[in-house]
Amino acid sequence: MLESLRAEVLEANLELVRRGLVLYTFGNASGLARAEGLVVIKPSGVPYNEMTPAHMVVTDLKGRVVEGNLRPSTDLATHIALYLSSPRVGGVVHTHSRHATAWAQAGREIPCFGTTHADYFHGAVPVTEALSPAEVETAYEANTGVAILRTLGTRDALSCPAMLVHGHGPFCWGATVTEAVHTAVIVEELAAMAWMTIAINPAATPIALSLRDKHHFRKHGATATYGQK
Amino acid sequence: MLESLRAEVLEANLELVRRGLVLYTFGNASGLARAEGLVVIKPSGVPYNEMTPAHMVVTDLKGRVVEGNLRPSTDLATHIALYLSSPRVGGVVHTHSRHATAWAQAGREIPCFGTTHADYFHGAVPVTEALSPAEVETAYEANTGVAILRTLGTRDALSCPAMLVHGHGPFCWGATVTEAVHTAVIVEELAAMAWMTIAINPAATPIALSLRDKHHFRKHGATATYGQK
């Protein structure tokens, strides 16, 4: 079932390892077969070097395992919240990558300090508020999704393809799981650059909106000129 | 004697090298054969690329060499203090890994700034007090163990599987030496993230106890849901 998506989800998880974004069994990536209403996600706590497409777990959008003998990643409910939030989200990735996690632990959004950032985000990479004790105690993983969506507000999820969960780490998403991994790599790089930026100049400010828009719309939307036709 | 433990201890020492936690002959890992009351430990000052299981030194719990022609690691007495402190400790690792050592040198515990940390520790990674001149001058390595146990207080060692020794570096332990190495890798990562966290937000605070407990007990204890059954 969903052989091609299983393969893509496995590859996405392995790419997280190759890019240095995960330690041990940290992190998880999933993809959505929207027509079927099925999620393919990494199993919980299985070493990356042993994973095959057959280890991927298939669940429905209520989180019930449809195929597979393994438990899905504990963060499944957060992934599902994102899939349900927008018809355009087809992949979700969560890591504890070092620099992005440091911003999440610091409880600060990553400001749009430069064009590298603007090439991917039309503004800061936001950070959620801390979850309340009640949100943590019951349905924690689903409430993590609620916190992300609360911070997204009325924006479509794809217009802001990543967020830091307060005290936790980055969640990233995209039209496909492959895109979501790409975004996870970028967020880690932006987090590293921003950390150094404020060390070099504690009064550093985000770039002007004109520059932000120029870079963002060179790469995104109808007027994009980056890349090949 | 203890062939399988010798192999595991060697492998643990080599894993420290592969994970980038040791330079040259820094660091040491040991394992305990509790039934026999014997410790298998890395020899002192032997290059990692020359070590074989036969180089591992076997001692009793008074630190006397039982098998082997080489001197054991100078830190043997600290390892033994941990083995004697709890019937559950089966492996001990000491490194001078860069970030964790920086916290030890700074004389600060590593606060529980995020869920990555809470997944492994139920609170800060503590730091000992500095040893007194008298403790340093006589039985220094044993007194390092005393300082660790003093800071542990009434807690069982496995409930807090690592500590920073003031002005020195991290000691980590676990049910096995393999687990202790895993913890040493995690402590280094937590130390790196925490260093960046306070640079990004000098007023960063530990996560709420509810979030800490949720993550900790997703992975530890009777109610754990992480990983496979």
Added chain:
Amino acid sequence: MLESLRAEVLEANLELVRRGLVLYTFGNASGLARAEGLVVIKPSGVPYNEMTPAHMVVTDLKGRVVEGNLRPSTDLATHIALYLSSPRVGGVVHTHSRHATAWAQAGREIPCFGTTHADYFHGAVPVTEALSPAEVETAYEANTGVAILRTLGTRDALSCPAMLVHGHGPFCWGATVTEAVHTAVIVEELAAMAWMTIAINPAATPIALSLRDKHHFRKHGATATYGQK
């Protein structure tokens, strides 16, 4: 057409990857065939591991594609501005390398804190002013070149072979594209060292002019003694 320059430009782009200066399709390098008035530049958004010399795009000095089916790098107009500014510039490189970009985002020049720096630059690595909204909205890439030349002032471009573009990242140049890549690697290293220098001593000052000149002219100009005759 220009087979040897195509090969050199490809190699220069690949060297940026090997040196860790670019992520994904970030960065671009070009070379000039001055006699022919032709620029050979990396195509926009093509993965590095798929590029061959045939993918390089040949344009004239007005930015019109002369040979090749691919779009040139979006930053072409900035490269051309540098080629037109000095008869000695034969190669241009742009990266978003991590440390140099952090200085650009911080809006600060990299001070000449040591002899490593003075070996390559006769003073700070300058940073441009931020472009005005009007400069960003129309002919942005050409205006980026204008901003660089404005900051260069009356200096010949080769006397200051790199600059940080405010809120963006480093542009580097040289007599050849191979030299420009070498400079890009050096600028990244200088940026890293300078970042740590001001962390260690916020009051750090540039080295004395006598030391700066001694090092610079050991390696550059008629009195150079570095290297082989």
Added chain:
Amino acid sequence: MLESLRAEVLEANLELVRRGLVLYTFGNASGLARAEGLVVIKPSGVPYNEMTPAHMVVTDLKGRVVEGNLRPSTDLATHIALYLSSPRVGGVVHTHSRHATAWAQAGREIPCFGTTHADYFHGAVPVTEALSPAEVETAYEANTGVAILRTLGTRDALSCPAMLVHGHGPFCWGATVTEAVHTAVIVEELAAMAWMTIAINPAATPIALSLRDKHHFRKHGATATYGQK
């Protein structure tokens, strides 16, 4: 001539590359044949991947080339100053390794913040004063040696086997060039740890003298217990 020393000096230079201490042709290592009064040193500006033992340059202790067609490293005179300062110095290494150079650029000694440091140095890694303009203008490289010796004072060079030259970078030495390279690797590590230590705790202080002495004399001198007999 001096085939075995040529091989050791080449290997020492290559080890600097493998350990990540040098970029391009930065850095240099030399060894002394004291009985013959001859220095074997890396040639200036030759890429490391092309160097063979035959490229090493042999000079006398006045810096005159005795064998070889290549120019010696520009820093030869500094190496010679160290060889002449103590009958025990047999190897000298100079790098621009990133963290140690940052401390040199900051103009600060590296405090003895921990036992890793004390294992190698009996106190801080000192930094020289800045050279005067007159010292820079004439016999600069020899005067760099003078500045090092001035800061050493009455200590034997081997009792303090490294120093930061103000605004420049580390010089390291030892009984052999192999030892000097080892020290260069350690100094870089100590510099990295110390940089993070003061970021974590700006009020961090050196370890107590009792702890410093305990560690130092576990590894050095007549009472050493580290390593094998």
